[in-house]
Amino acid sequence: MLHTVNKSPFEHKALESCLKFARQGSAVLLIEDGVYAAARDTAVSPQVQKALHSVTIYALKPDVEARGMQNRVMDGVRLVDYGGFVDLVAEHNAVQSWL
Amino acid sequence: MPIEMDGKTIETDEEGYLANRTDWSEDVAKEMARLDSCELTQNHWEVLNFLREYYDEYQIAPAVRVLTKAIGKKLGADKGNSKYLYELFPYGPAKQACKYAGLPKPTGCV
Amino acid sequence: MTEENAGSVAKRFLYVNRRAPYGTLYALESLEVVLIGAAFEQDVSLAFLGDGVYQLTKGQDTKALEVKNFSPAFRALEDYDVTKLYVEKEALEARGLSESDLVVPVEVVDAERMAEIMEAQDVILSF
Known part of the structure; x- marks a missing residue:
């Protein structure tokens, strides 16, 4: 399963809910304001770091760059471009969007 | 009204501002001025170049008050005043000059 | 507001910014209202709370996203x-940011000081 999260983890519960239900081996793709969750040394980074033990976390590079977060992405989070987004969708049997 | 120039069509909005900023060239500016029966002198170009630099730096077209003040700082008090700028650009210094400089209409101009 | 000071006296305007840029239009709309409102020569302050602090981060690069990067415009506000730009301390800290990560001074x-600033305004516009 591929999960996408497009809301800031500081203002919404979308990421928290997603991580609660994402099973071992799932992929989580952070897009739009969701990419702020990829930043290191924030109030939510421990939660994301913990999740990295069981799921693969990706962040959409154009959204990361637009928000000036390109030098703050934590180790373990993988950046993908739009092509990578398409590949992730194609690789997984279903996509769940946490809006 | 699109501008026809050298066999090419350059798209503008209904007020004559360029639809695509990348279509701008000095010749486009001259043609826009010609259509308004205005000839661009060195004094006009000082203002147009200033506006283009301002947009590159801040990504906005300055309001007329800001333009006047900033021109004064850069080119001297004899040029940083409404009278001088309105003589150069009788349709309004910010509006008309921004159009020739290929910028969007200044935020706050209605 | 009494009749006597409703005329030429400048009012205190506070724009409260609580949204990250690009994900929604709030941030850009707020900035446009600030720039338009500046023509009226009022006493203007901006507050950045919560995700609003992200509007001011350095290094924003929107080329791949193909939208306008409006963060340079904050540097023109001085003109x-x-x-008067106030940033919520707790919001910066929660996001691992410091003043040096922002495009403007x-x-x-x-929160207590921010509440005082809000209390001192005549008009508050929230985005």
Whole structure:
């Protein structure tokens, strides 16, 4: 399963809910304001770091760059471009969007 | 009204501002001025170049008050005043000059 | 507001920014209203709370996203005589940011001071 999260983890519960239900081996793709969750040394980074033990976390590079977060992405989070987004969708049997 | 120039069509909005900023060239500016029966002198170009630099730096077209003040700082008090700028650009210094400089209409101009 | 000071006296305007840029239109709309409003020569302050602090981060690069990067415009606010920018301390800290990560000089204030600033306004516009 591929999960996408497009809301800031500081203002919404979308990421928290997603991580609660994402099973071992799932992929989580952070897009739009969701990419702020990829930043290191924030109030939510421990939660994301913990999740990295069981799921693969990706962040959409154009959204990361637009928000000036390109030098703050934590180790373990993988950046993908739009092509990578398409590949992730194609690789997984279903996509769940946490809006 | 699109501008026809050298066999090419350059798209503008209904007020004559360029639809695509990348279509701008000095010749486009001259043609826009010609259509308004205005000839661009060195004094006009000082203002147009200033506006283009301002947009590159801040990504906005300055309001007329800001333009006047900033021109004064850069080119001297004899040029940083409404009278001088309105003589150069009788349709309004910010509006008309921004159009020739290929910028969007200044935020706050209605 | 009484009749006597409703005329030529400048009112105190506070723009409260609580949204990250690009994910929604709030941030850009707020900035446009600030720039338009500046023509009226009022006493303008900007507050950045919560995700609003992200509007001011350095290094924003929107080329791949193909939208306009409006963060440079915050540096032009000084030309518009808008110099009072207040940023919520807790919001910066929760996001691992410091003043040096922001595109403009700001005053970092705690929640109590921010509440005082809000209390002192005539008009508050929230985005």
